[in-house]
Amino acid sequence: MAGKVPGLRAPDKGPSRGGGRTGDPRPARRLQQAAGDSGGVSVKTVILAGGYARRLWPITLDRPKPLLPVAGKPILDYLMERYPFPEPPILSTNRRFAADFSAWAKERGYSIQLAVEDTAAEEEKLGSVGALARLVEVLDLKDDLLVIGGDNLFSFELGELVASFHGEVLVALYELGDPQVARRRYGVAVVEGDLVVGFQEKPEDPRSSLASTACYVFPRRVLPLFRDFLNQAPAGQDAPGYFLSWLLSRERIRAFVFREGWFDIGGREAYIAANLHFNGGKSWIHPEAEVRGSRIERSVVLGPSLIENSRLSGCVVDEGAELSGVELEDTLIGRGSRLRAAD
Template sequence: MADTTTAVVLAGGYATRLWPITRHRPKMLLPLGETTVIDRIYAELEALDRIEEVYVSTNERFAPDFEAHLEDRPYDKPRLSVEETEREDEKLGVVGALAQLIDREGLDDDLLVIAGDNLFNFALEEFFEYFDRREGPAIAAYDVGSRERATSYGVLELDDERVVGFQEKPDEPESSLVSIGCYAFPGEMLSLFDPYLEGGNDPDEPGWFVQWLQDREPTYAYTFDGAWYDIGTRRSYLDAVSWHLDGDSHVAESATVRDGSVGDDVHVMADATLVDADVERSVIFPAAHLGSTTVRDSIVDEEARISGFDLECALIGAHSRIPDDR
């Protein structure tokens, strides 16, 4: 194992399942109370002495958003590595982008790869201790509790702690233990990305690389209990917000709430106005206006205006008018 580790935070996706909320913003910058999804990762990496460099792997469309976000934060380590794509159909894939970054930056330290839309409550320092002890590739794994839920993820089969099988989003999973998108690779194994791709293997999902790798090198799974959320859908994002708020609600001081109610697991941001509105388990972005409405399990983007129309399980884009009275 190397004395230092380079981190790559994967932030190159277009989050189409969360459109229109993420049509013009990266999902990693979605708020969690006073912080964001990716800031939780930045803060932990900043505090780890063994991490010297943090590359934020993103795309041309969202690079300015990440750049502006980092300018307002106290972090010294993160810097952008920009994939030359602007649309979903141009993506190199996660493994392709990683291989390109490794070659471009000349990386040869141990490598931590972590999905920027990950919310988890294990300490990365503990993950590194496991990685060092095993002296081989390690991936973080979580039991999602049901095989039905596991169909959305990469499913692992273990022999003790060693990975002996992998299924990417299978229709009939062998287990409910899934990869969460957090990997550690010894520096001497970074050269394997190129032959993997040259062999015509899938460039997108890193789980396929893990499947290919575990047939060649002993690969281990670090399993943890507690919380994990993959911020990819309305439901998973609201689950993460609920976990972060711990049953409370967060209403910005500049927001106005009159003749209505704000229930549990609600985040109301700056300058939003709620008049005769009952809101539960939802996120209301800045300067949104809700009047004579009930909003449940929904996300309402900035400056949207909802009046006399109830919402449930909805994604409402910025500047929307419901009903449209313009």
């Protein structure tokens, strides 16, 4: 049993029906084989879901971003359905949203281990590296670790990533096609062959078109270095990109490059783009939403609501909203909002 560390509770076990929903067993076999290929070691999985998603407020004021629906299905469902994990993944979250994830896992029949940070607001939360350091300490983790951001959607086979792991840090990189796409937006990796030689965190002048996604495999020997890094890092520099830059002088880092598709759902535009992609290029409108005499373009309507005589473009509308005679662009509309044109 792990000891107690302030600010984090040890995992609560979710429903015990296996690490994913019933389905094609082949991905699970690939993961098990991949573990065997890397020396017979066990690869544990951590899903990071501890953020408060302020860029999507008010939509995410009272719901965790990884449970936002994309084309009607929670983001995390895509991960759990696509990759039936050989053992339940550890889902790291905060006190504010722990009950939401527990209810989601129970409803869906997923088996997860829930690790809860003792935080309930943006100002208190741990960064990604801080969360990993606490998990390693509380759970006494000693296995190779697959780490996945809970707000990312990607199309490559997770089994292929794990099979590509051979004892060195492995980072999944998405080929953007043009370095300027990453400008001020994504961290990028500079690669020679399959070896990472540099990182830039949301650079002004990107030197690479390979975006660093929130998907990594860390060998067990690296796990204590999370805390070592935090003890040296300046305040506000605990993002994975800074850690990987620091790690480059200590470890070889390999690149796993993919092109199949990736969505980093950080804000409104990326969230809408993911919905359009998974809904055949069309706006996603909840089947119980009532739309009359309105035009809805590149938008998402999350639940039962009323939209009449209105035009929406680039909007996200939460459930229970009533919109009448309005024209809105690039707007997040909170739950239960009432908007009417002025008389």
